[in-house]
Amino acid sequence: METDRHYFFEGLFIIVLSVGAALAFIWLSGNHHRDDVLYRIHFSESVSGLSLGDPVKFRGVDIGTVKAMSLDLADPRRVEVDVALRKDAPVKSDTKASLKLKGITGVVFIELDGGSTGAKTLVAMTPEGQIPEIPSEKSTLTTLVEALPKAVERFLAIENQTRKVLADVGATTSEIKENPSRLIFGSKSKTTTASNEKGSSGVRQKAPPKRQDETGQ
Numbered sequence: 001m002e003t004d005r006h007y008f009f010e011g012l013f014i015i016v017l018s019v020g021a022a023l024a025f026i027w028l029s030g031n032h033h034r035d036d037v038l039y040r041i042h043f044s045e046s047v048s049g050l051s052l053g054d055p056v057k058f059r060g061v062d063i064g065t066v067k068a069m070s071l072d073l074a075d076p077r078r079v080e081v082d083v084a085l086r087k088d089a090p091v092k093s094d095t096k097a098s099l100k101l102k103g104i105t106g107v108v109f110i111e112l113d114g115g116s117t118g119a120k121t122l123v124a125m126t127p128e129g130q131i132p133e134i135p136s137e138k139s140t141l142t143t144l145v146e147a148l149p150k151a152v153e154r155f156l157a158i159e160n161q162t163r164k165v166l167a168d169v170g171a172t173t174s175e176i177k178e179n180p181s182r183l184i185f186g187s188k189s190k191t192t193t194a195s196n197e198k199g200s201s202g203v204r205q206k207a208p209p210k211r212q213d214e215t216g217q
Contacts, residue, residue, distance in 0.1 A: 036064065036084040037123060040131045041097045041110070042072060043079045045138060049108035050099065056083045057100075058112045063089040066110065082131070083110065091134060092119040099139040 047069065056064040064085035072078040085091060092115040100111040112134070126132040 035087045037087055037089070037091075038067070038131055039083050039085055039091065039122070040133045041081045041083065041136050042133070043081060043097075043099065043136050044077065045079075045099070047079045047081065047099065047108070049101075050081070050110070054107075054109050056085060056110045056112065058089060058115075060111075063112070081110070090115045091122045091132070092116065093122055093125055094119045095122065095134055097134045097136045101139075 050066065050069065052066055052069065054066045055062045056066065064083050066081060067084045068080075068082040070080050072080045089112075091112065094116055095112055095114040097110055097112050099108050101108055122132045122134065
């Protein structure tokens with residue numbers, strides 16, 4: 001009988017302790033989320049790989065999570081992302097958001113950068129009742145993908161010029177093989193011919209002297 005009572009109180013103690021720990025966790029979590037600030041970000045690129053609950057980082061430090069994602073009703077080409085950030089997160093008027101790829105796994109997260117010392121906090125600059133909006137900038141991957149077609153066009157132009165130069169060099173080499181004297185006398189012959197033509201034209205332009213008759217008239 002004493003043994004059963006001992007086990008009963010021991011089990012009751014464990015249950016009460018577990019319930020208390022759960023309530024404390026819920027209370028602390030509620031206070032934590034109550035201090036979070038909701039921000040909005042509009043991305044003009046695909047957010048494929050980004051999911052609800054994914055981290056938001058400031059220079060690599062976790063400061064919040066993704067809470068909601070939807071298409072912008074005013075412009076379906078943009079994606080509207082709401083994030084909950086810690087109250088002490090240094091989000092200022094010059095803070096920018098961008099998408100970052102984590103390794104090669106395809107996992108995407110939001111990275112915040114900027115926030116100079118003299119800038120005002122974004123919350124203080126936002127009218128009451130409105131959600132503070134963090135400006136976004138294109139990710140490095142999107143910038144590279146957009147620049148790829150121009151790089152290919154430049155490469156093809158350089159390739160065409162190279163082929164033309166090689167063709168001209170090949171034609172000149174073939175002529176020299178057929179007539180090696182071109183390599184030695186080619187430029188000299190052209191110069192001599194040009195000077196002869198110039199001299200001939202000068203002689204033709206020179207008028208003959210007039211003959212005087214015997215009377216001196």
